[in-house]
Amino acid sequence: MREEYASLASANAPFGACRNPPQLASEKYCNSCGIINNIGHRVEEDIMLPRLFLTHSNIAMSFLFALLLGGATLAQSVSEQVDEKLRTAAERLADAFGRGAVFGQFVERAPGSYVFAPEDRSLPILAVENSARIGSIAVGPKVAARAEIDAEQRTIRILSYQLDVRGAAPPDSRNASGPLKDAAESARSIIARLQSAAQPGAMSVESRTLDSDTPLGNATLKDIDSFVAAYRTALDVGRTADAEAIATQWRTLRGQIVAALPDGDDPEYKTLYGAADNYAPWRYDRIFTDAASVVALGEPGANTPLCSGVLVAADLVLTAGHCFGGARVRPPETLEVWFGFAERPDGSSPSPVRRPVAEAIAPAQEKWPDVFAGKFSQHLYDYALIRFKSRPGEDVVPEVTIVPGKVVRPAPQCLRETPPQRADPLYVIGYPRGRPATIHDNGRVELPYRVQGTDFDTLRLDVDADFVGEPDHDQILSDFDNSYVLDSSGVLKWRYLFDVRDNGQPRMGVIADTFRGNSGGPVYDHERDQCVVGILNRGMGDTGQRREADWKVHERVLPMHAIIKDLEQNPVVAPLLADGTIKVIQ
Numbered sequence: 001m002r003e004e005y006a007s008l009a010s011a012n013a014p015f016g017a018c019r020n021p022p023q024l025a026s027e028k029y030c031n032s033c034g035i036i037n038n039i040g041h042r043v044e045e046d047i048m049l050p051r052l053f054l055t056h057s058n059i060a061m062s063f064l065f066a067l068l069l070g071g072a073t074l075a076q077s078v079s080e081q082v083d084e085k086l087r088t089a090a091e092r093l094a095d096a097f098g099r100g101a102v103f104g105q106f107v108e109r110a111p112g113s114y115v116f117a118p119e120d121r122s123l124p125i126l127a128v129e130n131s132a133r134i135g136s137i138a139v140g141p142k143v144a145a146r147a148e149i150d151a152e153q154r155t156i157r158i159l160s161y162q163l164d165v166r167g168a169a170p171p172d173s174r175n176a177s178g179p180l181k182d183a184a185e186s187a188r189s190i191i192a193r194l195q196s197a198a199q200p201g202a203m204s205v206e207s208r209t210l211d212s213d214t215p216l217g218n219a220t221l222k223d224i225d226s227f228v229a230a231y232r233t234a235l236d237v238g239r240t241a242d243a244e245a246i247a248t249q250w251r252t253l254r255g256q257i258v259a260a261l262p263d264g265d266d267p268e269y270k271t272l273y274g275a276a277d278n279y280a281p282w283r284y285d286r287i288f289t290d291a292a293s294v295v296a297l298g299e300p301g302a303n304t305p306l307c308s309g310v311l312v313a314a315d316l317v318l319t320a321g322h323c324f325g326g327a328r329v330r331p332p333e334t335l336e337v338w339f340g341f342a343e344r345p346d347g348s349s350p351s352p353v354r355r356p357v358a359e360a361i362a363p364a365q366e367k368w369p370d371v372f373a374g375k376f377s378q379h380l381y382d383y384a385l386i387r388f389k390s391r392p393g394e395d396v397v398p399e400v401t402i403v404p405g406k407v408v409r410p411a412p413q414c415l416r417e418t419p420p421q422r423a424d425p426l427y428v429i430g431y432p433r434g435r436p437a438t439i440h441d442n443g444r445v446e447l448p449y450r451v452q453g454t455d456f457d458t459l460r461l462d463v464d465a466d467f468v469g470e471p472d473h474d475q476i477l478s479d480f481d482n483s484y485v486l487d488s489s490g491v492l493k494w495r496y497l498f499d500v501r502d503n504g505q506p507r508m509g510v511i512a513d514t515f516r517g518n519s520g521g522p523v524y525d526h527e528r529d530q531c532v533v534g535i536l537n538r539g540m541g542d543t544g545q546r547r548e549a550d551w552k553v554h555e556r557v558l559p560m561h562a563i564i565k566d567l568e569q570n571p572v573v574a575p576l577l578a579d580g581t582i583k584v585i586q
Contacts, residue, residue, distance in 0.1 A: 086154060089124040093156075094149040096123060101144040103164055106134050116145065116156050126156040133158045137198040141259035163198050163260070165191050167252030180242040183230035186223045187253055193219060194260050210261040217261065224257070225454060231464075232457045247464035254465070279526065286530055287427065291437055292402045293410040294429040294522060296338040296352065297323055299330070305338055306330070308430035308521030310532060312385070313412050313581050315396050318563070319520030320537055321363070321384045325372040332360040337388040339410060340400030343436040353398040358389040361572050378504030382537045383520075383563055385573060402437065413522065414583045416531035419449040419508065419561045422459065428512045428536060430521025440513045443523070446549045447509030449534075449559040452494045456484065466550045476551055483507075499556075505537075506562035509554035514539050523557050531585055534559045 096102050096118070104118040106128065114128040119142065128134065129150060142164035148157045169191060170184035197216055211217040227250070234243035295317055296305030309319030317337055324330050338352035362385035363371060376382040390396045399409045420426065426443035451459060463480050467473045484495040499507040510523060514536055522532040539555035540547070547553045564584055567573045576582045 086124075087151065090126070090149055090151050090154055093118065093123045093126065094151070096120070097147050097149065101146050101162075103142060103144050105142055106139045108139050114139065116147070116158070126154065129153070129155040129157045133200055134161075135198045135200045137194065137260045138163070141198070141256055143198075161198075163191070163195055163256060165195075165252075165256065168249065168256050170249060178237070178242065179230040179234035179239060180245060182233070183227050183246045183249065186227040186230065187249060190220055190223045190227075190253065190257065193223075194256065198260065210257070220257065220261065224458075227253075228454055228457045228461055231461050235460075243464070244468060247461060247468045250461055251465040251468060254462070283526070283530065287429075287439060287441075287524075288403045288406070289408055290411075290413060290524070290530070291342070291429050291439060292340070292400050292408045293413050294437060295410075296341050296431045296437075297335050297520070298338050298352075298354075299334070300336055300354070300356075304434035305341065305431045305517065306335070306434070307517065307519050308536070309337070309386075310429075310522035310535070311397070311410050311412050312415065312532075312583075313576060315358075315387050315389065316361070316412075316576075316582070317386050317388060318522075318532075318535060319384055319386065320535060320558075321371045321376065321380075321382045322374055322537070323520050324384065325374050329372045331372075332357045332384065332386045337386075339398050340402065341431065341436050342400075342402045345404060349436045353400060355388040355390055355394075355396070355398075358387045360384055360386045362567060362570050364570065376503060376505055378498055378506075381505060381558055381562060381566055383535060383558055383566075385567070412583060414529060414531035414585050415560050415564060416525055416529065416533045416586075417561050417564050417584055418586050419559050420445050420525055420533050422446070422448045422451065422455065425526035426510055426512065426523055426533070427526050428510075428514055428518065428521055428523050430514065430518035430536065432515035432517045434517050440518075441526075443510055443512035443526075445508065446511050446554045447497060447507070447551070449497050449506060449508040449561060450494050451484070451497075452492060456495050463551045480551060502556065506559050508534055508557040508559045509549075509551075510534075510557050511549045512536075512539075512555050514555055529585060532560055533557075535563070 093102070102118055102120075102123070104116055104120075106114045107117055109115055109127075112131055114131050114134055115125050116128055117125045126149070138161060143161045144164050145161040146159045148159060149155075150157060168187065170187040176184060193216065209217055210220060212221055227246070231243055231246045231250075234240075234246060293311040295309050295311060297307040297309055297317075297319060298305040307319055307323035309317040309323075312318045324332055324335075333356075335357050336354045337357060338354055341349065341352035343349050360368065362383075363380065367380055370376075370380055371384065388396075395409075397410050399407050401407050422445050424445045426445065428440040428443055429437060430440070432438050432440075448455075448459075460477075460480060464473075464477060467476050470476075479500055483497055483499045483501070485498050487494050487496060497507045497509075498504045508523075512523070514521075518536050519538065521536050523534040523536060524530050525533050534557035537556045537558050540553060564577070567582075568577060573582070577584060
C-alpha cells in the first residue's frame with residue numbers, strides 16, 4: 001500500500017485491462033490507458049525545464065517579466081537572449097527534419113490546435129501550423145513525422161507522418177511458420193489498419209474506440225483475438241521461443257492500440273485524463289450511506305483503530321483474520337467495533353460509538369491458533385466473522401452521522417458472489433493509518449479471481465509481455481500458471497486465482513488507494529448493486545513511489561466468492577446464509 005499514486009499513463013498498458021473499459025489511472029498507480037494525459041504532463045514538465053516551448057506567449061511573458069524586474073535595458077537584453085535561443089533551437093529541429101523523419105507526438109493544446117513534441121528532449125516543442133493535416137488517431141500515439149520549419153513564425157508545417165511502429169512491427173515472417181507467422185500476420189493487419197485510420201479525414205474523433213460496434217474497432221478486435229490465439233497455440237505446442245517472441249512484440253503493439261483507440265468499450269467514454277470514471281449522482285449517495293456500515297476495529301480506550309470491517313448482519317462484522325494476530329495477539333473479545341468514526345468538514349472527528357466484540361464465529365474455534373500465528377493458506381483464508389453486542393439500554397447498531405446533517409442507522413451490506421472481471425470499477429472504504437473513514441474511489445480489477453477462455457490468454461500474454469527480458473521472467477510465468485487453477489467440473493472452464501505466493505489463498509488483485517489500517521475493509525463493485533465483492537488483505541508498501549500495476553504490484557483482496565464458499569461449510573454460519581440473515585446476491 002503506497003502513499004502516492006500517479007495519474008500518468010504508460011505506453012506499455014496491459015491491453016486486457018483497457019479493453020472493457022480502459023484501465024484505471026488513479027492517484028496511486030501509474031496506469032495505463034490515458035496516454036494523452038501522459039503527453040500533456042510531459043509538455044508541462046518540459047515548459048518548466050530548459051527545453052524550449054516555442055510560442056509567442058512564452059516570449060512575451062519572458063519579456064514582461066524582465067521589464068518588471070530590471071527595466072527596459074534588462075528586458076531588451078533578455079529578449080535578445082531568448083530570441084537567440086529560439087532561433088538556435090528551431091535550427092536544430094530544422095536540421096533534424098532535414099535528415100529525415102523525426103519521432104515525437106502530436107499534443108492537443110486547445111480544440112483543433114496541436115503542438116509537436118519531439119522524442120529527443122533536446123529539441124524544442126513547436127506549434128503545428130496546419131493542424132487540419134493531423135488525423136484524430138494521430139493525436140496521442142508516437143509518430144514519425146516529416147515537416148518544414150517556419151523560422152520566422154517559429155511553427156512547424158507537417159508534410160506527412162506515420163504511426164511509430166518500432167518494436168510493434170512484425171519481423172519478416174516469410175520463413176516463419178505456425179503461431180509465429182499467424183501472430184505476425186495479425187500484427188501486420190492491425191498496424192496497417194491503424195496507419196490508414198491515422199491519416200487526416202480517415203475517421204472522426206467519435207470513432208476512437210475499441211468497440212465492436214465500429215468498423216475499425218470490430219476489425220481490430222478480431223485481429224487481436226487472432227494474435228492472442230497464436231500465442232496460446234505456441235504455448236500449447238511447446239514452442240516457448242515463439243511465445244516469448246510474440247509477447248515481446250505485444251509489449252509494444254498493445255501500447256499503440258491503446259494510444260490510438262483509447263476510449264474502451266463505449267465511444268462516449270472520455271479518457272483524456274485516465275480511465276472513464278463517470279457515474280450517476282445517486283451512486284455516490286449510496287456510497288455515503290453505505291460508508292456508515294463500514295466499521296473500525298479498535299482497542300477499548302484507544303483513539304486510533306487497528307483495522308477495518310463491514311457490517312454483514314445485525315450483529316456481525318466481516319474483517320481480516322490477520323487483524324487479530326501478528327507480533328501482538330489480540331483475541332477478538334478484547335476489541336471493539338467502532339461506528340461513526342468520520343471526519344467533519346471542520347476537520348474534527350467525534351468519538352466513535354463503541355460496541356464490544358462478543359465472539360468470533362468464523363473461522364472455527366480450532367483454527368484460531370493458526371489465525372493468531374498468521375498461518376493463512378488455501379486451507380485457512382485470511383478473514384474473520386465476529387459478533388458484537390450492546391450494553392444494557394443501547395441499540396445493537398447505533399444511529400450515526402457520516403455526512404453532516406444526515407443521520408443513518410448502518411444497514412448490513414449485500415455480498416456479491418459473482419466475481420468482478422478484469423478492469424471492472426471498484427471502490428474501497430476503510431480507516432487508513434487509523435484515520436477516520438475514507439472512501440478510496442476509482443479502483444479497478446487488475447488480476448481477476450475468476451477468468452476463462454480468451455480473457456485468460458490475454459491476461460497471460462499481458463503478464464508475459466510485462467516481464468519479458470527480466471531476470472525473473474520465467475519464475476513469474478511459473479507462479480502465474482500455478483496460481484490460476486483450472487476448474488473442469490462445470491460446463492464453463494473457469495480458472496481461479498489461488499496465489500502460490502500467498503500459500504494458495506484465493507486472490508483478486510486490485511488497484512486502489514489503500515494503506516495500513518484498510519485491512520479487512522470492504523471492496524465494493526462500483527456498478528450493478530454496489531455490493532461487497534471482497535475484503536482487503538494486504539497491499540504494496542507505503543513507500544510514496546509511483547509504479548505501474550502488474551503481476552507483482554497490486555493490492556491483494558480476498559474474493560467474496562471464496563469467503564462465501566468457505567462460510568457455507570461452517571455449521572454456525574451456513575443457516576444465516578440460507579435464511580438470508582447474511583444477504584448474498586449473484
